[in-house]
Amino acid sequence: MYIIAGLGNPTAQYEGTRHNVGFDVIDVIAKQYNISVDVRKSRAFIGKGMIEGQKVILVKPQTYMNLSGESIRGLVDYYKIDPENELVVIYDDVSLDVGQLRIRKKGSAGGHNGIKNIIAHLGTQIFPRIKVGVGEKPKKYDLADYVLGHFSKGEKEQMEEGYHNAMRAVELMLTGRIDEAMNEYNRKVTPKET
Numbered sequence: 001m002y003i004i005a006g007l008g009n010p011t012a013q014y015e016g017t018r019h020n021v022g023f024d025v026i027d028v029i030a031k032q033y034n035i036s037v038d039v040r041k042s043r044a045f046i047g048k049g050m051i052e053g054q055k056v057i058l059v060k061p062q063t064y065m066n067l068s069g070e071s072i073r074g075l076v077d078y079y080k081i082d083p084e085n086e087l088v089v090i091y092d093d094v095s096l097d098v099g100q101l102r103i104r105k106k107g108s109a110g111g112h113n114g115i116k117n118i119i120a121h122l123g124t125q126i127f128p129r130i131k132v133g134v135g136e137k138p139k140k141y142d143l144a145d146y147v148l149g150h151f152s153k154g155e156k157e158q159m160e161e162g163y164h165n166a167m168r169a170v171e172l173m174l175t176g177r178i179d180e181a182m183n184e185y186n187r188k189v190t191p192k193e194t
Contacts, residue, residue: 001054001055001056001057001079001081001086002054002055002056002057002081002086002087002088002174003056003057003059003072003075003076003079003081003086003087003088004026004029004056004057004058004059004088004090004170005022005026005044005058005059005060005061005068005072005075005087005088005089005090006021006022006023006024006025006026006058006059006060006089006090006091007022007023007061007065007068007089007090007091007092007114007115008020008021008022008023008024008060008061008065009064009065010062010063010064014148016150016151017147017148017149017150018092018094018134018135018146018147018148018149018150018151019065019092019134019147019148020092021090021091021092021132021134021159021162021163022060022089022090022091022092022132023060024159024163025090025130025132025163025166025167026058026059026060026090028163028164028166028167029051029058029167029170030047030049030058032167033049033050033051034049035047035048035049035056035058037058037059037060040062041074041075041078042071042074042075042078043061043062043063043070043071043074044059044060044061044062044063044071044072044074044075045059045060045062046058046059046060046075051170051171051174052171052174052175053175054174054175056174057075057079059071059072059075065113065114066113066114066117067117068114068115068117068118069114069117069118069119069120069121069122070117070121072087072089072118072121072122073118073121073122076122083122083124083126083127084106084124084126084127087127087128088127088128088129088130088170088173089115089118089127089128089129089130090129090130090132090166090170091112091114091115091129091130091131091132092112092131092132092133092134092147093110093112093131093132093133093134094133094134094135094136094137094143094146094147095110095133095136096131096132096133096134096135097133097135097136097188098133098134098135098151098155098158098159098162099132099133099155099158099159099160099161099162099165100132100133100162100188101130101131101132101133101162101165101166101169101185101186102130102131102133102185102186103128103129103130103131103169103173103178103181103182103185103186104128104129104131104182105126105128105178106125106126106127106128107125107129108125109125115129128173128178130166130169130170132159132162132163132166133162134147134151134159135155165185168181168184168185169181169184169185172184
């Protein structure tokens with residue numbers, strides 16, 4: 001069984017913000033695989049289903065980003081998941097272009113407070129993750145204001161493509177093909193002409 005966790009902040013005011021792309025990817029996966037993510041457990045909304053022949057639990061922690069680890073740790077313990085092999089965390093990254101993915105088997109938090117909290121609660125930084133680019137913060141912008149801001153119309157289209165690529169990466173990862181996912185999606189995407 002796998003836990004696929006998308007990070008974000010609860011409540012309507014954060015919907016569609018850069019910081020909530022993890023939730024948005026979970027929504028795309030849930031829709032594609034007809035999984036309802038509406039059961040409350042361990043301070044999260046979860047939904048159980050099957051993807052690529054694997055049992056999965058889709059997770060949207062409701063703890064607010066900085067405490068994501070509390071929710072994830074509770075679910076990892078309850079379902080006896082091995083984080084190093086059976087957990088995938090999806091979250092925003094300001095160092096990547098809009099819609100660009102970076103898949104990693106492990107790594108530091110890289111300044112991301114949600115990941116920092118997950119590492120602290122799991123006691124390891126070895127767990128697969130998918131970073132979804134939300135674009136670099138403009139100079140003079142406050143980082144918190146930037147990640148809690150919304151995408152432009154053009155950016156939304158790029159993000160939609162990024163969400164679907166993230167879903168395809170999850171499909172590969174669930175069948176033991178994380179290296180293939182990394183080769184496919186860790187390369188620079190050239191923006192389409194508008």
